[in-house]
Amino acid sequence: MSAAAVGGPARPRRLNAAFDELLGRPVSMRALALLRVLAGPAVLLHLWPFLTDALDGHVYSDSFYEPYASWYPELPDALYAGLLALAALAAVAMSLGFLTRVATAATFAVVAYNLFLSTTHFHNNRAYLVVVLGLLAVAPCGRELSVDAWRRRRAGRPELGRSAPAWPLWLLRFECAVVYGASGLSKLLDPDWFGGTVTWQRVVQARDELDSLPDWAVSVLTDRSFHTGAAKLIVLTELFIAVGLWSRRTRYAAVWVAVVFHLAIEGSASVQVFSYLGIAVLVVWAVPSTRDRLVRIDPSGAGMRRLGGLVRALDWLARFRVEPAPAGSPLEVVDRDGAVLRGAPALAFILSRLPLTAWFALPLLLLPSVRRARRASER
Amino acid sequence: MRVAARRVVVLAVVLLQLVFVARGYWSDHKEFAFQMFPESSTWRARVVRVTADGRRVAVERPWAGYRWDELVSVRGLGYPSVRHHADAGLDNQLAFLDAALDWVASHTPRDRETRYLEATVRSWHNADPPRVEVLRSGVREGVR
Numbered sequence: 402m403s404a405a406a407v408g409g410p411a412r413p414r415r416l417n418a419a420f421d422e423l424l425g426r427p428v429s430m431r432a433l434a435l436l437r438v439l440a441g442p443a444v445l446l447h448l449w450p451f452l453t454d455a456l457d458g459h460v461y462s463d464s465f466y467e468p469y470a471s472w473y474p475e476l477p478d479a480l481y482a483g484l485l486a487l488a489a490l491a492a493v494a495m496s497l498g499f500l501t502r503v504a505t506a507a508t509f510a511v512v513a514y515n516l517f518l519s520t521t522h523f524h525n526n527r528a529y530l531v532v533v534l535g536l537l538a539v540a541p542c543g544r545e546l547s548v549d550a551w552r553r554r555r556a557g558r559p560e561l562g563r564s565a566p567a568w569p570l571w572l573l574r575f576e577c578a579v580v581y582g583a584s585g586l587s588k589l590l591d592p593d594w595f596g597g598t599v600t601w602q603r604v605v606q607a608r609d610e611l612d613s614l615p616d617w618a619v620s621v622l623t624d625r626s627f628h629t630g631a632a633k634l635i636v637l638t639e640l641f642i643a644v645g646l647w648s649r650r651t652r653y654a655a656v657w658v659a660v661v662f663h664l665a666i667e668g669s670a671s672v673q674v675f676s677y678l679g680i681a682v683l684v685v686w687a688v689p690s691t692r693d694r695l696v697r698i699d700p701s702g703a704g705m706r707r708l709g710g711l712v713r714a715l716d717w718l719a720r721f722r723v724e725p726a727p728a729g730s731p732l733e734v735v736d737r738d739g740a741v742l743r744g745a746p747a748l749a750f751i752l753s754r755l756p757l758t759a760w761f762a763l764p765l766l767l768l769p770s771v772r773r774a775r776r777a778s779e780r
Numbered sequence: 781m782r783v784a785a786r787r788v789v790v791l792a793v794v795l796l797q798l799v800f801v802a803r804g805y806w807s808d809h810k811e812f813a814f815q816m817f818p819e820s821s822t823w824r825a826r827v828v829r830v831t832a833d834g835r836r837v838a839v840e841r842p843w844a845g846y847r848w849d850e851l852v853s854v855r856g857l858g859y860p861s862v863r864h865h866a867d868a869g870l871d872n873q874l875a876f877l878d879a880a881l882d883w884v885a886s887h888t889p890r891d892r893e894t895r896y897l898e899a900t901v902r903s904w905h906n907a908d909p910p911r912v913e914v915l916r917s918g919v920r921e922g923v924r
Binding site: 417420421424425464465466467520521523525528529532566568571572575576579580583584586587588591593594598599600601602603606670 | 820
């Protein structure tokens with residue numbers, strides 16, 4: 402047998418092995434647990450109009466609808482309304498982490514069933530919600546931040562492992578990037594969009610809704626040439642988010658821009674649960690390991706004690722261990738790579754890694770004093 | 781076995797998602813293609829019932845106990861004579877209107893005079909000049 406014959410199949414085998422290792426690599430499920438908690442309210446918001454209509458005695462089939470397939474099962478009205486109510490209860494249980502696996506699967510099943518009842522039910526935000534719920538349903542994301550975990554501890558049973566094969570997390574990241582990438586690409590390829598015609602026309606069509614803005618703003622927003630540039634900025638923003646999320650160097654910037662992007666959309670268009678869901682899903686881009694950064698706080702000072710409590714309360718992604726420091730020590734944080742920050746730069750760093758404060762604190766990391774401190778700690 | 785299943789599931793999801801994204805470029809309904817705010821296109825339509833004796837009656841007038849805006853209350857189709865934004869694109873909007881004509885034709889059993897419904901649609905694709913097209917429901921059985 403020649404060397405070439407041996408080397409031929411060995412390379413695909415190595416690639417397969419690397420791919421399997423990537424999918425099966427045990428990683429922290431903390432981000433998915435947090436997303437599970439956040440997804441419940443999105444489901445309730447999504448189901449609310451269906452539920453209120455059903456309680457008023459009106460269901461989708463009372464007016465125009467278009468089934469995807471004639472064989473798709475449809476339920477009697479009362480049963481359909483009951484199913485929606487069950488999904489709402491399941492969504493609450495999912496968020497609380499009560500019978501998490503069953504609750505998440507039930508939520509996914511009903512939301513997906515409802516989506517595919519009619520082509521008229523379809524919206525991008527609902528599709529995204531179904532994808533997210535489907536991936537949460539296959540991930541063991543109820544082992545922390547859950548009533549299930551609390552009951553287990555209370556019963557004195559050993560805790561279940563908080564790590565699990567990474568593939569649902571990778572798929573969620575892929576889907577998250579696809580949402581921005583597909584949207585940006587479709588606009589990039591459409592000359593009307595990229596050239597600014599679409600946004601300009603939409604603003605002109607909605608001219609009456611701009612009355613609350615000052616005249617100069619209306620003048621700018623209705624100026625055709627403004628949209629020549631603005632449309633390109635929008636398209637490149639979406640594409641930057643889609644690509645930037647994949648690299649650790651650009652990830653924080655992409656997350657920051659994505660939040661701004663979603664808030665801008667929420668302020669200018671009716672997108673149902675898309676903004677909330679879009680921002681919530683961004684947590685899956687946190688590095689999937691926990692308690693690998695150390696915060697040292699001097700507990701003798703009241704302010705520092707409060708800060709310690711705040712870090713513990715807001716550290717939803719479990720990124721920090723908080724330990725006491727000797728009296729009189731400044732606030733100190735030790736990053737994964739061993740870099741040590743103290744004082745104000747440490748505070749900026751900590752806040753930039755907490756989900757609720759990250760958006761406000763991330764720009765602080767660009768301040769020269771923080772950058773200098775970081776560089777000095779790396780030497 | 782578990783490793784192979786995992787590989788198959790992941791590849792299937794990725795492939796399926798990419799197919800949906802590509803399909804969005806030619807399909808009326810762009811499921812899972814995530815094409816957001818695709819057009820500024822607008823449309824309006826004159827929707828009439830064409831009766832067995834050849835009359836053309838606007839659907840804004842209730843008939844046989846039916847009202848168009850109650851029968852077709854979703855996807856911006858309730859008041860077709862008013863110019864609307866096609867928020868998921870013109871092809872998507874007109875596909876819905878076409879399907880709605882068929883649905884109304886087949887879900888109005890008390891109506892014994894309408895042979896079919898017809899929509900004369902005037903649409904503006906982004907900044908293009910307007911285009912006029914006619915959509916018709918299927919002919920209703922038993923009405924001559």
